[in-house]
Amino acid sequence: MFEVRSLRPSPRLSAYVRAFEARTQRLDAQVVLRPLPARPEQFLEFYLADRYRVRDAATGAVDTTPAAVLVGPQTFRRVDVLLAGDLDLFTIQFTPTGFHALFGHPATLLTDQAHAADAVLGREIAEIGERLQEAGSLSRRALIAEAWLNRRLDTCAPDPIAWAARRMEAFHGGVRVADLAAAADLGERQFERRFTTAVGVSPKRYARILRFRSALRLKGEEAESGWAAIAQAAGYVDQAHMIHEFRALSGETPQQLMRALAPARERHSPEVGNLQSTGSPVA
Structure with missing residues (x-):
């Protein structure tokens, strides 16, 4: 079981960022495989200790992630992740249209992709990664990310x-x-054109x-x-329709799929709170 701790952004940023x-x-010598079936999330992830290795689901080729990776919605099981070593990750989870609104790139740039973040967002990503590593705690890291993203709000x-995307999520x-x-x-x-772009x-x-999600x-809640x-x-x-969709979206x-996901299952701890305009995390 992998624990995930999260912190909500300040209200000003909440239309664009779902959570930090x-x-x-620490897995030491153990290697845990996590299948990555289709998923809707868009996120920017910083690897502040050891990095994930990813295995191509079609060819079996294995590669190592860059220090920061920008991932978009995935429409099929493109890769699996191999978890090992000392893991320390900080992730900015965008709302469905948040990446497009904040950075201006069409979200289709990220679809079924995992880009080196600096190739898309520029060299400042390396500096932000260094500051995140020095900060240590989730709350301090979130404040660094907030300050960076807040500078982009004037263009939104x-x-x-x-x-519409939130409505689809709700139902x-x-x-x-x-x-x-x-x-x-x-x-x-x-x-449809505007939705696909955003x-x-x-x-x-x-x-x-x-x-599918x-x-x-x-099933996870009602085993x-x-x-x-x-x-x-x-x-x-x-049920036949569901099985067909599972095969299309996860292989x-x-x-x-549930058996394959079990070793790397995540448990989300209650949210710590949210960041206020003062820069202080408040529960």
């Missing part, structure tokens, strides 16, 4: 796509795209990934529930 997270673990403007993908487009006062094609994937694909979460009940609760037509059946 810390993961620390309200966007109906952000509301785990169970929302009609036509209804979201109408609520955003956009034609369906215009809505979120990284089309609305329909995003809904599929959210439904909902099924995983439900005794059968897969037919999970399929119904997650909004699939039936595994539901049972196979």
Whole structure:
């Protein structure tokens, strides 16, 4: 079980950043494999001790992550992660449209990719990584990240796509795209183009990934529930539909994937609190 500690951003930044997270673990000689099936998250992650190694799911080739990596939504199981050594990670989890709003890049730049962060965001990433390493605690690291991101807020403007993405999250993908487009006062094609640019994937694909993640979460919370009940609760037509989607998004059946995920399962501790405008973490 890997513990994840998180801290919410200040209210001013909350439309763009979901949380700041810390993961620390000493595995010594042990190597733990973590499959990475399809997922909706976009994040910037700094490796402040040993780095992850990643194994290509298709070829088996293994590589080491850069010191800071920028990851977008993944639509299939592209890689697996090999966890080993002394791990000390600091992660900035963006909201679905947060990366695009803050940095101006289309989120499709990140789709099914993991870029060296400095290649996309510039040389200042190395300096921020050094400051994060020196800071030590989650709260101090979050303050450094806040100060950096706050400088970009002047370029951000309200966007109906952000509301639509949050709505899709709230209903785990169970929302009609036509209804979201109408609520955003956009034609369906215009809505789909803007959504894909801001979120990284089309609305329909995003809904599929959210439904898949909902099924995983439900099974994790209700281990005794059968897969037919999970399929119904997650909004699939039936269990066969769910199995088809699991194979498309993870390369595994539901049972196979849950077994593969078990050794590297994460436990999210209660949030420490949020950062206020004073720069102080408040519970």
